[in-house]
Amino acid sequence: MFFASDNGGPAHPSVIEAIAKANGGYTSAYGAEAGMDRVRSRLREVFEAPEAAIYLVATGTAANSIALATLSNPWDTIFCTSMAHINEDECNAPEFYSGGAKLTLVGDQDAKMSPDALRAAIAAEESRGVHGAQRGPVSITNATEKGTVYSPSEISTLTGIAQDFGLKTHLDGARFANALVSQGCTPAEMTWKAGIDVVSFGGTKNGLMGVEAVILFDPDKAWEFELRRKRGAHLFSKHRFLSAQMEAYLADDLWLDLAARANATCARLADGMRAHDSVEFLHEPAANIIFARFPRKLHKKLLEAGAQYYVWDGDAHQGDPDEPLTARLVCDWSIGTEGAEAFLAAMRD
Numbered sequence: 001m002f003f004a005s006d007n008g009g010p011a012h013p014s015v016i017e018a019i020a021k022a023n024g025g026y027t028s029a030y031g032a033e034a035g036m037d038r039v040r041s042r043l044r045e046v047f048e049a050p051e052a053a054i055y056l057v058a059t060g061t062a063a064n065s066i067a068l069a070t071l072s073n074p075w076d077t078i079f080c081t082s083m084a085h086i087n088e089d090e091c092n093a094p095e096f097y098s099g100g101a102k103l104t105l106v107g108d109q110d111a112k113m114s115p116d117a118l119r120a121a122i123a124a125e126e127s128r129g130v131h132g133a134q135r136g137p138v139s140i141t142n143a144t145e146k147g148t149v150y151s152p153s154e155i156s157t158l159t160g161i162a163q164d165f166g167l168k169t170h171l172d173g174a175r176f177a178n179a180l181v182s183q184g185c186t187p188a189e190m191t192w193k194a195g196i197d198v199v200s201f202g203g204t205k206n207g208l209m210g211v212e213a214v215i216l217f218d219p220d221k222a223w224e225f226e227l228r229r230k231r232g233a234h235l236f237s238k239h240r241f242l243s244a245q246m247e248a249y250l251a252d253d254l255w256l257d258l259a260a261r262a263n264a265t266c267a268r269l270a271d272g273m274r275a276h277d278s279v280e281f282l283h284e285p286a287a288n289i290i291f292a293r294f295p296r297k298l299h300k301k302l303l304e305a306g307a308q309y310y311v312w313d314g315d316a317h318q319g320d321p322d323e324p325l326t327a328r329l330v331c332d333w334s335i336g337t338e339g340a341e342a343f344l345a346a347m348r349d
């Protein structure tokens, strides 16, 4: 009953096997190994983007920050929602890596950026000439931090607004696979066909030990990205172990299979919870994350039964037993429906 996050679970066994297998013999370092050539070719196929520049880093924060630094000037502002990982959970790394770009927070609906709010936020910048921030890239997250998912057409609407102002767009895809499975579209439709310029393509939350790819559909800034990655201390010398993980992730569509499992667990959990009168969903779960409100006494019961998850807005143990509190429940690929059933059984008892 581990629903605290999708990074608390194990890496998939075939990924660990691939790392062990990569541990033989000698090879070029720093991404010049044959494994990286295979990863690059495969990701270009997967994204139908033969020209794309592709790099690996070991954390999502590095992927987002170095990608956004590459798209920004130090005097720019990056447009994102308030709950964006780059705003709430990266300790100002995008501002640091960009050498001073700031973030402008844009209104949202269920963590999805609102087109009107984006247009207004962009229009409001640059009114102070040399004295104010200049307009920089737009960054959105799919699946969002609240477990909602943008469709390709919703993404196109936002990138269209960015393009009206000549701005680039970045997609934080820490849960890219979960969003893709949820939408049933292709990786190209979710990204460059919808106007996205750069993607952080997540792996760690979906079964890798620690690898995220950065994909730049326009290779113009590839060299700059490489320099920023090295200067930012994210160019791994024993890079073969990063490539091996990503290769295993893409083989036989393991990445899609794992995301489908996580989403299925989440759907089962949501269905079972819906049967409870006292449970209210903050938004309809669309991928592998649930935000739901229910009374403190039910939280207490679940936590005492061994369920692990974050209570978002209060102390589950102290206070009025009937006061509703919000649970964030995240399903990883490994929990399986047994985990969901155990949680639902504990809820019923």
Ligand SMILES: *Cc1c(COP(=O)(O)O)cnc(C)c1O
Residues within 6 Å of the ligand: 058, 059, 060, 061, 062, 064, 085, 086, 141, 144, 145, 172, 174, 175, 204, 205
């Ligand atoms: C987890 C996560 C990341 C990456 O986080 P790291 O801890 O740096 O790997 C990025 N974006 C989102 C939306 C996430 O949930």
